[in-house]
Amino acid sequence: MSVPNEFMNSEMQPPFIKRLNALDWVFAILLVVGSVYAFQKYSHLMDAYEVGILFGTAISFIAIGWLWKPARSLMFYVAAISLFAVNLYGNDLAAAETNFFLRFLFSAQSATMWMSALFVMATVAYFVELFSGNEFTGKVATAMTWCATAMGFIGLLVRWRETYLHGADIGYIPVSNLYEVFILFSIITALIYLFYEKKYETRSMGGFVLLVISAAIAFLLWYHFEKNASEIKPLVPALQSYWMKIHVPANFVGYGAFALAAMIGVAYLIKDKALKNNPNGAVAKRLPSLDMMDDVMHKSIALGFAFFTIATVLGAMWAAEAWGGYWSWDPKETWALIVWLNYAAWLHMRLMKGLRGVPLAWWAIIGLFVTHTENFNLSSFRA
Secondary structure, eight states: OOHHHHHHHHSOOGGGGGGHHHHHHHHHHHHHHHHHHHHHHHHHGOOOHHHHHHHHHHHHHEEEEHHHHHHHHHHHHHHHHHHHHHHHHOTTTHHHHHHHHIIIISHHHHHHHHHHHHHHHHHHHHHHHHHHOHHHHHHHHHHEEEEEHHHHHHHHHHHHHHHHHTTTTTOSSSSSSSHHHHHHHHHHHHHHHHHHHHHOOTTTHHHHHHHHHHHHHHHHHHHHHHHHHTOOOOOGGGGOOHHHHHHHHHHHHHHHHHHHHHHHHHHHHHHHHHHOTTTSHHHHSOOHHHHHHHHHHHHHHHHHHHHHHHHHHHHHHHHHHHHHHOOOOOHHHHHHHHHHHHHHHHOOOTSSSSSOOOHHHHHHHHHHHHHHHHHHHHHHHHH
């Protein structure tokens, strides 16, 4: 009996730790040194949980950088530019109006506007690449998506500093309201997509995924200009908790993965219909295979389900600390349970019942609307 090549290759490879090179270790050492420096400088402001979050985040970033090399470059540029912008502020919030770099590039609002513009342009470029087959346009779309993601992270990190410049008693991690979490949603969804783009070596799914990000950007811009949502305000007491620092990011990894799966579901349905109506057409030829898109949907929902489960448990622990009970069946908690059950059923039907194809694609799309409703329930709680 023949042995699959993938199995033989995995058996012949040395252990992962032995495959790390000098640059991998330098990257890890820099993150550890940075974490130790942050601990020494700010430990008097941190409790035991926040110390755990600091070093847990460093370990997570090391693992991500080792497993996905492009993420290291993103971390480097985001850290360097964010530190540059924070240094330009000093202790004067008014510098955002007088300093060229802050006013036009790297203040929280400026970086967010750049993120928004780049994501929208990347969406257009991905679709141009899909229909024209022009490889250069696809490379531009990928580059703009990376740049938009970087600017989103920079905007959030600089906003973090800006909250403290409003007052030490006001400062908070910027994942506390609808404006901030829509930025977080956009960059996390983009990052997950970029990982799959590299893994499967195709850009033809990019336009569909970036559509949901562009929709989030449209809402973000409306919310910013109509509701002055970018204004920094003190947190309500219930949000002044270390639980927010881990619960919200975990939640939005789940939301981003679910959104990506839904948009891949849209591409799946279009490809399926094109194969039936015009198998030699451009759409049928240029979209990835149905098997590939089915695999991406499955992996995205599995990733999202794992993080959403963690976030739900963390949310219950947060509720117990804030209100004395793990679960109270309020609308937010009830809808979170509905979302969890929906994706648990999706995974069960695929893994245990062998369901594939069009039904699961439709289910992933409908799941996005279910998740969208839960997201607004959660966000209204934070407002």
